[in-house]
Amino acid sequence: MEGKTVFIGRFQPLHQGHKQVIEDHKDSEENFAVVIGSADKKREEENPLSSDEREEILKACFPELKVLHLEDEGKGDEGNMRWIENLKGLGAKKVISQNDLVKKLVSEDEELELVEQDLYDPEIYSGTEVRRRIRSGEEWRYLVPGCCEEKIADLVEEIRDSGIDYDFKPGWKRENAYHDTFEK
Ligand code: NAP
Numbered sequence: 001m002e003g004k005t006v007f008i009g010r011f012q013p014l015h016q017g018h019k020q021v022i023e024d025h026k027d028s029e030e031n032f033a034v035v036i037g038s039a040d041k042k043r044e045e046e047n048p049l050s051s052d053e054r055e056e057i058l059k060a061c062f063p064e065l066k067v068l069h070l071e072d073e074g075k076g077d078e079g080n081m082r083w084i085e086n087l088k089g090l091g092a093k094k095v096i097s098q099n100d101l102v103k104k105l106v107s108e109d110e111e112l113e114l115v116e117q118d119l120y121d122p123e124i125y126s127g128t129e130v131r132r133r134i135r136s137g138e139e140w141r142y143l144v145p146g147c148c149e150e151k152i153a154d155l156v157e158e159i160r161d162s163g164i165d166y167d168f169k170p171g172w173k174r175e176n177a178y179h180d181t182f183e184k
Helices: 015-026 051-061 074-087 100-108 127-136 146-153 154-162
Strands: 004-009 032-036 066-069 090-098
Touching: 004 015, 032 051, 051 066, 051 146, 074 090, 074 100, 127 154, 146 154
Parallel strands: 004 032, 004 090, 032 066
Antiparallel strands: none
């Protein structure tokens, strides 16, 4: 079987930038799949959603999409080597990623090919920014695709409460708005 073209990301959560990348490739690449990275992580500040929840959000927009899950391995050369072998074990041949380490590991591997991909307004569309906005009670809906907005809305509490030790009750108040951007 032909190798797969995979788009790797953590999708915490899916946003307009990710959606655009999927749309760029899902029909032109015969064997396209999304790989959810850090699939073993959930309810942490950087990884609030489980990989099943992330898949549900992706499927709300792309019901036919092939979605694969990849757990993290240890840091350092040995972990990275295991991780890249596991990625190949999923059938990956061409890889789309915006993560510098992933790009380096893929370029160094003779069996894999790195696919160049533009970022879509990374200053605006960012998982970190969606999480920050949800946690500080600011508007976040315009950053995510309409097709999965309600799915994400159902998970707002999980995103808000994961791995954060608040010294205030989350919700809209001006003093909460920039709580993890600026020192108060
Ligand atoms: P990341 O470093 O969190 O993301 C890379 C950056 O690119 C993020 O800022 C991401 O933003 C951004 N981005 C991705 N697509 C975008 C788009 N279309 N438009 C705008 N910005 C975009 O890592 P990742 O690429 O999401 O995930 C890599 C995965 O590989 C992780 O799960 C990592 O743990 C795993 N990994 C594991 C090992 C190991 O276990 N040894 C080694 C290498 C990699 P968003 O936050 O908005 O998505």
